């Protein structure tokens with residue numbers, strides 16, 4: 001199996017404060033679906049943003065597709081970042097633009113500055129955007145303003161935009177945290193299906209343990225910046241859950257916010 005992402009002994013210390021990541025090492029295989037779980041403040045967002053160097057790491061190295069992205073700058077870094085799509089809790093759409101325009105933004109990293117600024121997309125990109133919207137059940141909304149959509153619809157646009165980028169890896173930071181349970185299920189199903197079909201690896205930060213268990217090939221558990229679990233969802237015992245969250249699964253399911261919020 002080919003490795004798409006590798007963290008080797010990565011630590012992160014913000015300007016002031018404790019280590020947000022402590023000597024973290026792991027690999028993600030091409031096409032794999034991996035959830036990152038852990039309580040609030042355990043380092044999930046820091047870990048995800050360290051992948052594409054949106055957050056520069058303090059020590060160690062990050063390898064993407066065989067190249068050390070943590071040493072890359074300028075054009076080389078931009079080229080690597082094209083391989084990484086992102087999905088956000090709050091969708092990050094441009095509210096006043098159409099759904100179609102938002103999806104086409106996935107192509108910006110491949111376009112010359114002037115074509116990008118003027119929104120001169122290729123016909124084949126427009127066709128692909130429409131096909132993706134159809135696949136996601138949003139064809140009828142292609143020319144609606146993004147701000148008119150529901151949360152679940154907005155996240156589907158987020159998925160379409162990320163897939164338009166033709167990434168090898170998708171980073172999703174709490175993609176369902178703002179959604180009701182039925183929209184959350186639709187989004188997790190689509191994320192899984194759309195990435196599996198295209199062989200895109202997926203790293204998903206989740207605070208919903210049940211979703212992580214149901215959808216993932218593998219789960220990485222973080223606690224205070226350290227990996228305390230890295231394995232199959234089916235081997236995640238009650239003891240290990242307590243080790244990650246500092247509380248029992250029963251408490252988690254009851255929504256013990258003091259110990260395990262997002």
Ligand code: ADP
Nearest residue numbers: 014017020039040041042043044045046047262
């Ligand atoms: P999670 O996503 O699991 O909630 P984060 O990665 O956001 O965790 O945070 C990990 C730790 O790093 C926390 O202790 C948090 O307070 C700290 N942290 C996050 N972002 C910053 C920042 N910009 N400056 C200083 N500390 C930060």
Ligand code: MG
Nearest residue numbers: 044045046262
């Ligand atoms: Mg976070």
